[in-house]
Amino acid sequence: MHARIRLTAEDKAVNAIVMIVSVLALLATFYPIYYLLIYSLNDPIDAAGGGLYWYPRKFTLENFGYVFKSDQLLHSFLVTVARTLLGTAAGVLFTATAAYALSKERLRFRKAYSIIGLITMYFSGGLIPNYLLYQKLQLLNTFWVYIIPALFSIYNALLFMAFFRQMPAELEESAKVDGAGDFYIFARIILPLSKPVLATVALFVAVNHWNDWFSSAYYVSNQNLWTMPTIIVRMLSDNSIMDNMKNMSPGMRMDPLSTLQAIKYATLIVTILPITIVYPFIQRYFVQGMMVGAIKA
Amino acid sequence: MQTFKSQMALQLMILPCMLFLLIFAYVPIAGNVIAFQEFNLSAGFFHSRFIGLANFSEMFADPSFYMAMKNTVILSLLNMLIVFPAPLLFALIINEIPFLRFKKLVQTSSYLPNFISFAMVASMWIFLLDPKGMVNQSLLLLHLVKHPIEFWTEPGLFRPLSVVIGIWKGVGWGAIIYLAAISGINPDLYEAAKMDGAGRIKRIVHITLPNLIPLFSILFILNIGTLFSGNLDQSVLLGNSFNKETSYVIEYYSLQMGLELTRYSYATAVSFFQSVMAVLLVLIANWFSGKASGNRLF
Numbered sequence: 001m002h003a004r005i006r007l008t009a010e011d012k013a014v015n016a017i018v019m020i021v022s023v024l025a026l027l028a029t030f031y032p033i034y035y036l037l038i039y040s041l042n043d044p045i046d047a048a049g050g051g052l053y054w055y056p057r058k059f060t061l062e063n064f065g066y067v068f069k070s071d072q073l074l075h076s077f078l079v080t081v082a083r084t085l086l087g088t089a090a091g092v093l094f095t096a097t098a099a100y101a102l103s104k105e106r107l108r109f110r111k112a113y114s115i116i117g118l119i120t121m122y123f124s125g126g127l128i129p130n131y132l133l134y135q136k137l138q139l140l141n142t143f144w145v146y147i148i149p150a151l152f153s154i155y156n157a158l159l160f161m162a163f164f165r166q167m168p169a170e171l172e173e174s175a176k177v178d179g180a181g182d183f184y185i186f187a188r189i190i191l192p193l194s195k196p197v198l199a200t201v202a203l204f205v206a207v208n209h210w211n212d213w214f215s216s217a218y219y220v221s222n223q224n225l226w227t228m229p230t231i232i233v234r235m236l237s238d239n240s241i242m243d244n245m246k247n248m249s250p251g252m253r254m255d256p257l258s259t260l261q262a263i264k265y266a267t268l269i270v271t272i273l274p275i276t277i278v279y280p281f282i283q284r285y286f287v288q289g290m291m292v293g294a295i296k297a
Numbered sequence: 298m299q300t301f302k303s304q305m306a307l308q309l310m311i312l313p314c315m316l317f318l319l320i321f322a323y324v325p326i327a328g329n330v331i332a333f334q335e336f337n338l339s340a341g342f343f344h345s346r347f348i349g350l351a352n353f354s355e356m357f358a359d360p361s362f363y364m365a366m367k368n369t370v371i372l373s374l375l376n377m378l379i380v381f382p383a384p385l386l387f388a389l390i391i392n393e394i395p396f397l398r399f400k401k402l403v404q405t406s407s408y409l410p411n412f413i414s415f416a417m418v419a420s421m422w423i424f425l426l427d428p429k430g431m432v433n434q435s436l437l438l439l440h441l442v443k444h445p446i447e448f449w450t451e452p453g454l455f456r457p458l459s460v461v462i463g464i465w466k467g468v469g470w471g472a473i474i475y476l477a478a479i480s481g482i483n484p485d486l487y488e489a490a491k492m493d494g495a496g497r498i499k500r501i502v503h504i505t506l507p508n509l510i511p512l513f514s515i516l517f518i519l520n521i522g523t524l525f526s527g528n529l530d531q532s533v534l535l536g537n538s539f540n541k542e543t544s545y546v547i548e549y550y551s552l553q554m555g556l557e558l559t560r561y562s563y564a565t566a567v568s569f570f571q572s573v574m575a576v577l578l579v580l581i582a583n584w585f586s587g588k589a590s591g592n593r594l595f
Binding site for chain 2: 127
C-alpha cells in the first residue's frame, strides 16, 4: 500500500470497524487458552472462589505436579509423537514417490492410474467396511493402524504433481545422459530440490496425525497405544481416572472437587501448549503451502 | 510393451500406490455389499446371505434414524449458512487491516486453533462453559444472569454452541484460500475504481467480493455433499445424554450400530445411504451451478 495523503470519513470508519473486529478475534483466539493457563497455575481452592481473569492470584505449580506424575499421559504423548514422526515420514515419501511417477507424461497407463486415484476423491468405503478390512489385515489394536492407512493421500499427491511438473526438464535429461536411472534421479536430484513442497505436505500430514482422535478411540482398545487426544477425552470425561491421579499424591487437598477441576485444566494446558509454542516457528511453511495449493486449485 | 519395460523403475514407483488404493480404497468400497447382506464374520463377504433391501427398510422404520437424520441436516445447514461463509467475511476484514504487521499477526494467530485437536478444543469449551466455568462466572459477575446457564445439558443450546466452536476452530484457516485469491486480484482494478471515486466499501463490494465468488461457489458445491453427513466430532465430543435430542448425528448412529452393537450390515447400510446421497447432491449442485452461473466443477 502506498501512502495516502488523507483519509476520508469512510476510510476511518472502515478502519475502526476492522480494527475492533480483529482485536476481538485475537482475544477470542488466545484468551480461552490463557484463562486455562492462569487457572491451572493458581491454588485450586482460591481459584474456585472466582474472579480470576488476568493473572494467577495464588501461584502454585502443584496442579502440574499431579499431571506429570501420571504415566498414562506421558506415555500417550510419546505414542503421539512417535506416530506423528513415523507417519509423516512414511506418508510423505510414499505419496511423493507415486506422484513423481504420475507426473511423467511418458508413464505408460498414466491415464488409467490417474482415474483410479481420482475416483477415490469422490467415493470412499465408509467406516464399517474399513473397520472390517483392518480387522482382516490384523491392523486393529496395533500401532500400524495409525501409519499404514494414512500412507497415501490423493490431495497431497496432486500438490506434489503440480510441483514436479514445473521443474525444468533439463535436470532429468542431463542426468539421463550421465546414465542415471529414474529412481536415482528422483531420490538424488528431484527430492533434494523439492524441499518447499516436502515441508508443506509434511506439515499437513503431521497435523492430521497429531490431531486425530478417531482411529485411536475406535480402532485401538489397548490403552498403551492410545494417543493424547484420546486419553484427554477419556480422562476428562471419566472422573475416576482423575481421582486416581490425585490420590497418588500424599498431599491430599481439602476440597477434592476444585482440585480436580484445576488438574483437568492443567492437563489440557499440558497438551495444548506444545503446539502453541512450536506454532510461531512453523506457521510460515503452512501459509506458503496453502498459498501454493490455493493457486493451483 | 517396449516402453513399459524401458520404464520399469517408474512403473515400480507407482505400483505400491496402486496396490495401496486397491486394498485401502477399493476393497472398502466393494465392502459396501454387506449393506445388502446379513453379514457375519465367520461367513465373510462371499458367503453371507443376501437379504436385499431389508436393512434399508429397517433403517427407514427406526425413529432414532430420523432423529439423527434431522439433527445432521440441521447442523449441516447451519454450517453451510454460517460456518462456511464466515472465512470469506473474515478474509475481507483481514484484508482491510491498515497496518501490515498487525495484519500478519491477526492472520497467523487465527490459524492456531486449527492445529489443536478437536478433542482438546471440545474439552476446553466444555470447561469454559461449565456452570462453574469462566463464561458463567463472568455472566454472574456482570449480573447478566441470575443462575449459571447449563450450556451442555440444555438441548436448545447445542446447535448454536456447535456453530460458535466450529467458527472458533476453522475461521482463520478457512480464510487462507480467500486471502490467496485476493492477493491475485489485479491492483489496477482498485486504482481505476479509486479514480472513478469509489470509496472503500464500494471497492470491497464491487471488486474484492465478485472476484471471490467463483472460488466460493466451487467450495460451496463441494460442501453441499456433506448435507447428510459430518459433525461427528461435535456429536461425539460435545454431545451427552442430556442434549442427545439435538446432538446425535447420523454418523454417530452408524458408529454405535456398527462398533458397539456389532450390527455391521445395518451400520453399513446407513453409511452407504449417506454416501449415495452425497454423490447425488454434488452432481445436482454441479449441474445447477453450471446452468445458473457457469461455475462448474467437472
